[in-house]
Amino acid sequence: MNFKDLNIIPPIMKAVEQAGYTKATDIQYQTIPHILNGNDVIGCAQTGTGKTASFAIPVLQLLNQNQAEKKGIRTLILTPTRELAIQISENFETYGTFLQLKHLAIFGGVPQGKQVAALNKGADILIATPGRLLDLIAQGCIKLSQIEILVLDEADRMLDMGFVNDVKKILTKVPAKRQTLFFSATMPQEIRKFAQSILNKPKEINVTPVSSTAQTVKQSVYFVEKAEKLNLLINILDDQTINRSLIFARTKHGADKLAKKLIKSGIHAAAIHGNKSQNARQKALEDFKSSKIRVLIATDIAARGIDIDELPHVINYELPNVPETYVHRIGRTGRAGYEGVAISFCDTDEKKDLKNIQKLIGFTMPVASQNI
Structure with missing residues (x-):
């Protein structure tokens, strides 16, 4: 399916085309319509299939719809590693280039000064590793009371790395009424059980058998x-x-x-x-x-x-x-x-x-x- 068939708004469509993409991957064309409809989603697809764009594109579109009315951090994306946070930030930069929405990535392993200064300038979309996020919440630098969309990316790796308690603490800081998107390359039973506990009537998308490898x-x-x-x-x-x-x-x-x-x-x-x-x-x-x-x-x-x-x-x-x-x-x-x-x-x-x-x-x- 082409991106043009997914009801994507012109400024994002222009950015997608500028990036050289015309056809949506399986996870993208199955997931984007559900997210745009406001559904919670569990997305399971092997790594390298375009999961990041499958939530970045609709998140940008949903936030853009009522941008003038809202202030503060409206979307939180949790991810396990610094490298992944940077990669997701680059995706938002690519697809949001013609929008007025601001995004910011925060992660540990570097001094927090520049990140705090950027937070003070405001951000609509926050991409964060759990440890640094909790540190800055404890310091009063971040409030999550305006969150409309919560994304857990690479959820299996996040929980494998021992972040489950941090994620549970963060869940207490975001509004109960929200849209939640849960993406994972593998879906063992304990991950599925955790997903079901934090999502509301989710649409489940499995584009490939769990733990299969790409034909390419x-x-x-x-x-x-x-x-x-x-x-x-x-x-x-x-x-x-x-x-x-x-x-x-x-x-x-x-x-x-x-x-x-x-x-x-x-x-x-x-x-x-x-x-x-x-x-x-x-x-x-x-x-x-x-x-x-x-x-x-x-x-x-x-x-x-x-x-x-x-x-x-x-x-x-x-x-x-x-x-x-x-x-x-x-x-x-x-x-x-x-x-x-x-x-x-x-x-x-x-x-x-x-x-x-x-x-x-x-x-x-x-x-x-x-x-x-």
């Missing part, structure tokens, strides 16, 4: 022992036609160690994880997006905010021990209609993890040969 991603696995992984990785990265590769490590220490080894072997690489400063993380991400570095090594939490349409290559240097995490990882490639490649390394100790992943996704990965 070509998946394969190498059986390789731990000591041989580095050599195999360097061998793969020697292919200069691969302009960007996102590599997943399980730990922050492991990500740093691997980055140093790749740099030593002559491959431009950087690591991104929670112990890095916000500036260092943003610089690594920008260098990766602009192809100044070919390889970005990430931990799972840091990678949730990486949104690059043309990312051809994801490598699981170490398999995750939570099967759903695999879906999130490889969802970084094969986005926006582009094709992608996802390669996994599996050593003897990881064979159980591989079995669990393949059971979850309902797909047995082809085994790749090391003779490359």
